[in-house]
Amino acid sequence: MNYPMGIKKTKTINHGNRGMSLEGAINETNEYYLANDIAVIHKKPTPVTITKVDFPSRRDAVIKEAYFKIPSTTDYNGIYKGRYIDFEAKETRLNFFPLANIHRHQIIHLKKIIENGGIGFLLIMFSKFDTIFLLDGEKLFNFLQEGKRKSIPYAFFEKEGYQIKEKYQPRIDYLEVVQKIYFKGEPV
Amino acid sequence: MNYPMGIKKTKTINHGNRGMSLEGAINETNEYYLANDIAVIHKKPTPVTITKVDFPSRRDAVIKEAYFKIPSTTDYNGIYKGRYIDFEAKETRLNFFPLANIHRHQIIHLKKIIENGGIGFLLIMFSKFDTIFLLDGEKLFNFLQEGKRKSIPYAFFEKEGYQIKEKYQPRIDYLEVVQKIYFKGEPV
Numbered sequence: 001m002n003y004p005m006g007i008k009k010t011k012t013i014n015h016g017n018r019g020m021s022l023e024g025a026i027n028e029t030n031e032y033y034l035a036n037d038i039a040v041i042h043k044k045p046t047p048v049t050i051t052k053v054d055f056p057s058r059r060d061a062v063i064k065e066a067y068f069k070i071p072s073t074t075d076y077n078g079i080y081k082g083r084y085i086d087f088e089a090k091e092t093r094l095n096f097f098p099l100a101n102i103h104r105h106q107i108i109h110l111k112k113i114i115e116n117g118g119i120g121f122l123l124i125m126f127s128k129f130d131t132i133f134l135l136d137g138e139k140l141f142n143f144l145q146e147g148k149r150k151s152i153p154y155a156f157f158e159k160e161g162y163q164i165k166e167k168y169q170p171r172i173d174y175l176e177v178v179q180k181i182y183f184k185g186e187p188v
Numbered sequence: 189m190n191y192p193m194g195i196k197k198t199k200t201i202n203h204g205n206r207g208m209s210l211e212g213a214i215n216e217t218n219e220y221y222l223a224n225d226i227a228v229i230h231k232k233p234t235p236v237t238i239t240k241v242d243f244p245s246r247r248d249a250v251i252k253e254a255y256f257k258i259p260s261t262t263d264y265n266g267i268y269k270g271r272y273i274d275f276e277a278k279e280t281r282l283n284f285f286p287l288a289n290i291h292r293h294q295i296i297h298l299k300k301i302i303e304n305g306g307i308g309f310l311l312i313m314f315s316k317f318d319t320i321f322l323l324d325g326e327k328l329f330n331f332l333q334e335g336k337r338k339s340i341p342y343a344f345f346e347k348e349g350y351q352i353k354e355k356y357q358p359r360i361d362y363l364e365v366v367q368k369i370y371f372k373g374e375p376v
Contacts, residue, residue, distance in 0.1 A: 037303070040304055040306075042260065042261050046238070047233035048234075050236075050254075062255060063236060063251065064252070065251065066236070072230065077266075079305065079306045080304070082272070084270070112228045115225070116228055116267045117267065117269065
């Protein structure tokens with residue numbers, strides 16, 4: 001359980017990626033996809049348990065007490081060219097990706113998605129190197145099966161992942177990579 | 189903007205459906221689908237803007253102030269037999285469905301989903317009659333285009349919708365109806 005970590009990821013980081021958080025950049029990218037009729041992909045709201053609400057008037061409800069819940073799914077999902085897309089995005093300042101950053105539930109969720117015919121992956125940003133990689137769900141599962149490691153080394157992403165080059169617009173064009181991997185040979 | 193209404197829908201209602209809210213019954217149904225490898229469909233968390241968080245310790249973050257946001261998408265989405273599923277669920281005690289209960293953003297969202305090859309619909313529960321109908325997105329759009337009505341009459345659901353009979357398990361087997369409408373002739 002890493003609630004404070006879950007919050008941290010929404011903070012702006014100052015090095016790399018022009019000062020924007022990964023979440024902010026992905027949201028911007030998704031808005032671009034939506035506005036240009038490319039795909040409909042949204043970030044799910046942060047799951048919270050609301051325990052106290054004040055209603056000073058019918059319109060102005062204020063939540064006075066709530067708690068962060070462990071997410072049971074990934075943060076992002078949607079549809080691209082008729083196919084279901086599902087992914088989790090994380091950033092790290094380290095030169096490896098700590099598996100503690102992903103909840104077991106989220107990995108099980110990605111597995112279920114792929115079993116049901118969806119496209120599932122991770123987007124990992126290494127702020128130290130200013131790089132972002134897409135790692136296919138199956139490759140993640142293979143890595144997890146192979147050993148008891150607590151993190152995925154950077155070299156694994158370089159070898160098995162697909163780097164997403166930052167662009168002006170859309171900022172993090174992950175669907176360009178999705179198109180290459182999952183829609184091989186199909187027209188863009 | 190109907191924040192308090194947005195909260196109300198999670199309350200338990202006492203007549204019909206054995207005292208369970210529509211949301212509770214759909215969540216139970218989705219758990220059944222998940223556990224039985226039928227589909228992966230989840231309710232999205234209620235969207236809130238968090239403005240104050242207390243951190244008494246690293247593990248115990250408490251949200252002290254937050255506000256309900258207008259949802260920009262529908263509440264439920266997921267994957268069934270490789271296809272993207274998206275819907276909004278609402279209950280009403282009236283003998284018509286007030287369109288004010290659905291945000292404009294949600295209707296636009298459903299439109300985009302269907303344009304991108306997804307399956308989009310409404311699930312409406314009429315607690316007065318203890319009935320639940322699935323209304324296909326296209327039929328909703330046609331209704332909206334035809335006039336300036338502020339509500340959809342019950343008769344429209346009887347004519348254009350598909351009734352979902354309550355069962356013991358899963359409670360609200362909407363995928364049985366989805367199968368009939370959107371997977372015509374395909375094996376179950």
